[in-house]
Amino acid sequence: MMIMQLEKDNQAHCHQNVIELEDVSFSYELKPVIQDVSFGVQERDFVGLIGSNGAGKTTLLRMIVGLIKPDCGSIKLFGQPVKDFKDWSRVGYVPQKNSFNPLFPATVREVVLSGLYSGNRLFRKVSKADQVKCDEALHAMNIDDLAAKRIGQLSGGQQQRAFLARALINNPALLILDEPTVGIDAETQQGFFHLIKHMHQHHNITFLMVSHDMEMIRSYLGQEPKGECGKLKFYVKHSHELEDCGETNLTHSLKELRHSMEKGKVGV
Numbered sequence: 001m002m003i004m005q006l007e008k009d010n011q012a013h014c015h016q017n018v019i020e021l022e023d024v025s026f027s028y029e030l031k032p033v034i035q036d037v038s039f040g041v042q043e044r045d046f047v048g049l050i051g052s053n054g055a056g057k058t059t060l061l062r063m064i065v066g067l068i069k070p071d072c073g074s075i076k077l078f079g080q081p082v083k084d085f086k087d088w089s090r091v092g093y094v095p096q097k098n099s100f101n102p103l104f105p106a107t108v109r110e111v112v113l114s115g116l117y118s119g120n121r122l123f124r125k126v127s128k129a130d131q132v133k134c135d136e137a138l139h140a141m142n143i144d145d146l147a148a149k150r151i152g153q154l155s156g157g158q159q160q161r162a163f164l165a166r167a168l169i170n171n172p173a174l175l176i177l178d179e180p181t182v183g184i185d186a187e188t189q190q191g192f193f194h195l196i197k198h199m200h201q202h203h204n205i206t207f208l209m210v211s212h213d214m215e216m217i218r219s220y221l222g223q224e225p226k227g228e229c230g231k232l233k234f235y236v237k238h239s240h241e242l243e244d245c246g247e248t249n250l251t252h253s254l255k256e257l258r259h260s261m262e263k264g265k266v267g268v
């Protein structure tokens with residue numbers, strides 16, 4: 001049995017478990033993909049999930065957000081079994097490779113706003129406050145000018161930014177990102193990493209991110225993984241900064257990002 005248990009050097013009693021996996025296994029038909037994975041993500045962890053192609057990273061994320069069920073084992077989100085979890089506004093998820101038919105009718109604004117609707121909120125009226133949240137999220141990803149465009153008419157990188165804005169609109173406590181910068185140019189990647197690092201360090205957001213960008217992972221999360229299971233490696237950094245901001249909104253993050261861009265010419 002392969003069990004991976006993350007070290008909890010920085011465990012502080014004030015930090016709750018955000019994700020708990022215990023002996024999770026999954027097979028596509030008869031092909032085992034995930035075997036006996038156990039690990040925990042705590043509030044304010046930034047977990048980078050690394051593994052070769054086909055190692056099961058996307059499959060693991062899809063189980064965590066409840067899109068597929070494990071064959072055995074248990075998965076909890078914020079202390080609740082995923083199957084009973086309802087508070088999806090606390091979780092932002094950006095799947096891998098969102099690509100749309102150019103004729104797909106939704107505009108970027110509609111796609112971003114759809115991040116606010118979950119469960120019975122699906123057909124609710126869009127309020128002024130929702131529009132403001134949408135503007136902030138569009139602005140954070142620097143796609144204000146694309147708001148009225150059809151999502152299918154955007155480049156891959158622009159679509160990815162729209163999906164990041166969609167994940168950010170609820171100001172989630174947990175952001176789950178599946179290779180978020182695939183198809184995004186180097187300058188934009190740099191700005192994006194700057195933004196998520198800021199969100200991690202100052203805004204109490206917990207991250208689980210699949211990436212093949214070892215340079216970014218190692219520079220922020222350290223040289224060695226904290227845990228391994230099969231072909232999956234988990235790099236972890238915990239953030240607990242005394243000078244955390246009271247503010248947790250996107251506008252604040254954006255202000256800090258713009259400031260850095262002006263100083264260091266970081267692109268978004």
Ligand SMILES: Nc1ncnc2c1ncn2[C@@H]1O[C@H](COP(=O)(O)OP(=O)(O)OP(=O)(O)O)[C@@H](O)[C@H]1O
Nearest residue numbers: 028029033051052053054055056057058059060096
């Ligand atoms: N719907 C599916 N039906 C059958 N097999 C699948 C399905 N989705 C994925 N697989 C297989 O499961 C394995 C794990 O796939 P997964 O997408 O989770 O890997 P990954 O680590 O995210 O890979 P990559 O780095 O290439 O994105 C692969 O061998 C893949 O071919």
